[in-house]
Amino acid sequence: MAHINLSSKFFCMKNLIFIIIFTYCALHISARTNTIQVRSFLIEGTTIYNIKGCLPKSQVYFYSQKDGGDILQETTTDQIGSATLKWEKSATPAFLLNTVPENDGPVEGNGMVQFIHDPEFTLKNITLENSNSFTTLSWNAEVAVPGSYSFQVLKSISNSEFKTVQSFDSWTKLETPYAFNDLSHITGAFYELRVIDKDGNPVYTSEPFSINGNVAFSLYPTATKSDLFIHLNETINNAVYRIINVNGKTIQSGNIDDAVYTCHVSSLSPGNYLIEIIINGKKSTAKFIKE
Numbered sequence: 001m002a003h004i005n006l007s008s009k010f011f012c013m014k015n016l017i018f019i020i021i022f023t024y025c026a027l028h029i030s031a032r033t034n035t036i037q038v039r040s041f042l043i044e045g046t047t048i049y050n051i052k053g054c055l056p057k058s059q060v061y062f063y064s065q066k067d068g069g070d071i072l073q074e075t076t077t078d079q080i081g082s083a084t085l086k087w088e089k090s091a092t093p094a095f096l097l098n099t100v101p102e103n104d105g106p107v108e109g110n111g112m113v114q115f116i117h118d119p120e121f122t123l124k125n126i127t128l129e130n131s132n133s134f135t136t137l138s139w140n141a142e143v144a145v146p147g148s149y150s151f152q153v154l155k156s157i158s159n160s161e162f163k164t165v166q167s168f169d170s171w172t173k174l175e176t177p178y179a180f181n182d183l184s185h186i187t188g189a190f191y192e193l194r195v196i197d198k199d200g201n202p203v204y205t206s207e208p209f210s211i212n213g214n215v216a217f218s219l220y221p222t223a224t225k226s227d228l229f230i231h232l233n234e235t236i237n238n239a240v241y242r243i244i245n246v247n248g249k250t251i252q253s254g255n256i257d258d259a260v261y262t263c264h265v266s267s268l269s270p271g272n273y274l275i276e277i278i279i280n281g282k283k284s285t286a287k288f289i290k291e
Contacts, residue, residue, distance in 0.1 A: 038099055041195070041204055042119040044126065044260075047087045054081040054098040062087070063095040063112075081126040121149050121170070126193060126210040127237055128218075137191050137209065138179040143170040147198065154192040159208055164193055179216070207231070210286070217277050223289040229262040230256060230277065237279065244274040265290055 039050045051060060054077045062073040062085055075082045077098075096113045126139040143149050150169050154162035166180050182189070187229040197203050209222035218231040232239065239256035241263065251268070256277070263275070269291045276285045 036096060036113045038096065038113060038115045038117075040115065040117060040119045042122040042124075043122070044124055045206065045208075047119070048204065049085040049087070049096075051077075051083045051085065051096065052081065054082045054083060059099050060085070061097045061099070063097060065095065067246060071097075072203065079115060080135050105136045118144060120144050121195060122175075123193070123195070123204075126206060126209070128191060133183070135182040135189070135191075136179055137182070138177065139193060140175055140177050141170065142173060142175040144173065146171050146173055149198070149203075150196045152194040152196060154194060154205075155182070156208070157188075157190075159190045159210070162190070162208075164194075167196075209286075217284060217286075219275065219286045219288060222287070223291055224265065225291045226264065226266040228265055228275065228288060230263055230275075232256065232259050232261070232262040232277070232279075239277065239279045241278070243268070246272055 034051050037052045041048045041050070049062075054060060056077060056079050058077050058081070060075050060077060060083050061071050064070045064072055073085055073087065075083050075085055096115065098113075100101070120204065121141060121143045124140050127137070129136045129138070137153055139151075141151065145170045147170060150167055151167045152164050153170075155165045156162040165182070168178050168180075170176070179192075182191075188210065190210045192208055193206040194202050195204040207218045220229050230241065241256055241261075242250045242253035243263075243265070245251050254263070254264070265273075270290050273288055273290060274285050275288060276283055
């Protein structure tokens with residue numbers, strides 16, 4: 001009888017060890033093969049893909065075809081497996097592949113994802129205008145599901161600490177105009193437009209807009225190694241720019257021939273600069289860093 005009890009205990013122990021090992025492996029594999037979730041937004045003609053559920057610190061590849069094709073773009077996910085891709089051309093459907101870099105162990109992946117959904121929201125005609133009595137930030141928006149997203153206007157005097165000054169709900173699928181009127185009318189104030197999902201999470205924040213003088217424009221990024229993007233908020237007519245170093249010397253200038261103009265600054269030495277925008281004698285400046 002004692003022999004039978006000992007064998008039974010040994011058998012139970014083996015089963016318990018097997019169950020523990022199996023459970024660990026299942027959880028490990030599950031953690032390494034999450035399901036990718038993709039949401040797309042259309043911002044001023046640029047498609048933004050918000051990607052979640054990837055492997056942390058892994059690579060996301062944006063392919064032209066389901067069987068691979070050309071790699072159009074790639075990026076690295078953050079600590080929680082999220083990433084953002086921007087694409088200025090039509091790319092629906094999009095094909096995404098998530099893999100682990102070789103230096104982090106065996107190459108693993110979540111497989112190819114075909115993304116064919118329409119944008120969950122669209123933003124366009126984001127404009128900041130100045131009048132004698134107030135400043136207006138306006139935009140047009142449409143959402144696929146009314147109430148799924150809301151909009152916030154944020155304001156800062158220093159371009160560093162932004163605070164929400166007004167919120168707007170989305171209540172229709174149709175394209176709708178929105179406007180925020182700032183009666184405080186502080187020259188040189190900065191404004192951002194933020195989109196919030198129904199869970200209260202920010203999914204998009206615009207670059208800061210400012211009327212710094214008499215010309216309304218936004219400049220992004222504010223730190224770059226190669227290109228600056230100048231977004232003018234008024235009709236282009238005899239628009240020019242000049243870049244000024246810390247000694248007050250103009251080291252680069254040119255004509256602005258598009259509402260969203262790409263300014264190449266890769267040849268500049270690293271440091272702090274001012275960029276001045278001039279339209280029909282009206283001038284405004286902004287700071288940027290050449291990395």
